[in-house]
Amino acid sequence: MRTTRSAPLRYLLLLISLWLFTFLLTRSVLYFTHLSEAGEYFFSIFTTGLVYDLSFLAYAALPLGLYLLLCPAPLWRTRLHRAVLHAALFTSLFVMLFVAVAEWLFWDEFGVRFNFIAVDYLVYSDEVLNNILESYPIGLILSALALSALVLSLLLREPLRQILDAPLPTWRQRLASLGVLAVLAGVGLLLINQGMPRGQGGNAYARELASNGPYQFFAAFRNNELDYSRFYGSLDEGQSTRLIRSELQEPNARFVDQEPMGIRRQITQAGTPTTPNIVLVTLESLSAKYLGSNGDTRNLTPNLDALRKQSLYFNNFYATGTRTDHGLEAITLSMPPTPGRSIVKRIGRESGFASLGQQLSEVGYDSVFVYGGRGYFDNMNAFFSGNGYRIVDQSSVEEADISFKNAWGMSDEDLYNQAIKLADADHANQVPFLLQLMTTSNHRPYTYPEGRIDIPSGNGRDGAVKYTDYAIGRFLEQARSKPWFDNTLFIFVADHTAGSAGKEDLPVSNYQIPLFIHAPKLIPAREESKLASQIDLAPTLLGLLNMSYTSTFFGRDLMQEDNLPPRVLIGNYQHLGLFDGQDLAILSPRDGLRRHNQALGRSTEVTSDKRDPLIQRAIAYYQVASLGFTHHLLDWQPDASEQTALKN
Structure with a gap:
């Protein structure tokens, strides 16, 4: 048909073909680097993937198609317009290559295509941009992508000239072509309903490989909260x-x-209530598998391995989710993981709960959320201040008190220094305290003060884990010299593991985390094997205080002898x-x-x-x-x- 030879449609088809090839190349690279996990699903991955790619491109191409097909002939033939279309091709090639590299890096970090995490990264652009700049040689990467896009543009210069010199369609043909594009977009929406969550069952790697990254990204905007009913x-x-x-x-x-x-x-509670101080440290991404006492041979956690022998340690303990906000939700509210966006981030609906901090504030505790970064991230300040806590974060700490910081916040050492200052002040005022800390060091870009451990800063997760362990050892050593130490419960628990992706939707073993409760003068050291998770921490802690209270917790007191099903x-x-x-x-x-x-x-x-x-x-x-x-x-x-x- 003559319309298929018209300049606007040929230009549009060129860009669509390039995008389709980029999607295919991205999927192929990810597939062939994960043959052991998804090799047997080759046919379904690539056929389903083609449907996702074409469906996404069908409606993603609508705005450009509308412009190209409605562009008047006099404007189309101007030199300036031709230059704009050449520039658009270069820009498209650069964006294609950028998306492909971004998908690879995102997969390397999370084991999935773009999802709600990528949306969060866009929302909190300051931390994320700085994190990216500190984690990767961005200047070199962008220069290489721009050079590659330029080379490809030059190689396509002659085909593009032929396309732009092709005949223009009549207005009847333009409208017919627009109708075809609209129908194709409608078919794409029918084939893949972006308003519904995607996929379940089978091999999770295969399902993710079949997906389309940009499709996943835009779908995540709509699915970041899921109505359970x-x-x-x-x-x-x-x-x-x-x-x-x-x-x-x-x-x-x-x-x-x-x-x-x-x-x-x-x-x-039958016993007499007590009011010991509490330091509850939520550790970024500390999987149980990193502990030497759990079999790791890299000697990354010597302080935690020693602490295990001196603490009430839970060796069958699990995170509820895969993100910090879900971990904080579980620890603070004793809530099951909510589908989609956590309660922490549900702006306008994140406060007023019977939280751990609220319960303790009611009986005279100074409940403080102490964060190494800026608490607006993930809506943490609003969540904690609305649930019985006062806030101390990076923005409320004097610059002179911060010896090291990266994109996510101050180092763990600086965070623990702030905790000691807060504890000293409350002890001087004879006020029991709950200091609920959230660390940041065990996170990409994995940077920390030099000279602390034998792994140089910025060399990956191993170093960050070992620095996390070092900072804990230093903190406890400082705390032991304080008059409030003997009457303080020190609790160390991870927010989530370092990686939860696997062949299954919920690979249970990838959710296991450590929990230490250290109070040498108050709680005998022993190991507890009861199956438990983060939602059990708050009721267990209040149980250790012999505190009677009205509970809305979904967790259980792990110190109770009961016959409840695990x-x-x-x-x-x-x-x-x-x-x-x-x-x-x-x-x-x-x-x-x-x-x-x-x-x-x-x-x-x-x-x-x-x-x-x-x-x-x-x-x-x-x-x-x-x-x-x-x-x-x-x-x-x-x-x-x-x-x-x-x-x-």
């Missing part, structure tokens, strides 16, 4: 209420909530899981229900339904948590005396 399986209220209360019916708990599916309960709750932004120590139930969007039998072994995946008791337990936790959040059933109520005890 819309996307996930539910039970009737009566069944969910019975299940969740049976999960939380500890010996010292009495439910006082009249609301269906409410979990508010009175926790009554479980940990893990998830990512889309898939939600419950692991019982042997098998894993997974809830996925579109009412997807699966289980992985022998999740820490062969991990056989099977589809399931709501009759499965393990699936029912998982649904109960996540359904009740979602309803509690949306209906304010988990809000802080300082006076619960008017609550009427329920008959159980």
